[in-house]
Amino acid sequence: METIQLTRKELYELVWSTTLSKLTQQYAYTNDGIKKICKQFEIPMPDGSYWSKLKFNKKFKKEKLNPIFGGVDKIILTIREEGNLINVDQTPLTIRTKEIENDPKAPLTVPDKITKPDILTIQTQEFWKAAKNNRFYKDDKKITYPIRFDINNRERALRFMDTFTKLIRYRGHTFSKENIETGVLVDGIFVELDLREASKRVPAKPPYSGTELEATGEFIFKIGRYSGEKEWRDGVVKLEEILAKIVAKIEIYAQEQKKQEEASRLWRLQYDLEKKIEEEIKKRRNEEVEKFNRLVKLSEQYDKTLIIRQYIEAVQQKAINANNLTPEKQEWINWANDKADWVDPLINKPNDILDS
Known part of the structure; x- marks a missing residue:
């Protein structure tokens, strides 16, 4: 629908020079709709006796427009299209009802007798x-x-x-x-x-x-x-x-x-997306925790390897110092180093007996 922009002063002059009935013919509003707009923009309106006094040239008091206004001085009115009885300030139900009622082809009359039954x-x-x-x-x-x-x-x-x-x-x-x-x-x-x-x-x-x-x-x-x-x-x-x-x-x-x-x-859709993101975050967190726990385990395993190697070295040094590095002792040292290599996470030497 076509609209027109007015200032408060312009609408004030309009409502004091044109009756409500004529205004509702020009603009797509009810009487109450125009009154609400005037109230919103603090525009005084004439009372019921004003038009009668104006018609018979009697004295009347025209309430002045207060130039001070706290809002935006911009009023948009919808112009009524010719033959269109729908008012923009009415409820969607009223507008839709009038649309149907104003359709000349709409079957709205219930007959006294059914013809051409559905x-x-x-x-x-x-x-x-x-x-x-x-x-x-x-x-x-x-x-x-x-x-x-x-x-x-x-x-x-x-x-x-x-x-x-x-x-x-x-x-x-x-x-x-x-x-x-x-x-x-x-x-x-x-x-x-x-x-x-x-x-x-x-x-x-x-x-x-x-x-x-x-x-x-x-x-x-x-x-x-x-x-x-x-x-x-x-x-x-x-x-x-x-x-x-x-x-x-x-x-x-x-x-x-x-x-x-x-x-x-x-x-x-939003809930499913958030749930998916939440599950992905949870999965990544679990994977990260699992990797970290694995790191801790490997670190502890490596720490044990160092302790074993230190012990083997201490046993070997003691035997050398005591001039007691017998073939049996050397065999044990070789066996112990082999096991240290099996425990060491950096080597992971296979062992047929322990691996099985």
């Missing part, structure tokens, strides 16, 4: 006929409407769901089934549906005592499940009159679910 309408009628005398009858292969009603109100429920289905298809969505639940697929997101009749507890009919549930004829339409579910109930406004709002909510609900799934997917 395939799901036909399948539901066939299911009711087959299950008439068998309450345990089921057909998991076909999708039918999730209607839970007293037989007297089924016809209205069927007309509502037939129009609802045609609107859903017109909006580019499809119907699907997960397990035994029927729902709408919006951009790959399954939104569960349920249409039921409200009931109230009344005194049981004789000869029974206590209370029983009695159908009220009021419709309740529910989408989603658990904390994300949303219900609409017949009241002053019937469900048939808020089809656009229901479909708008389904689309927004699916968008929110998709965002949550994408956020969960990204979180899982």
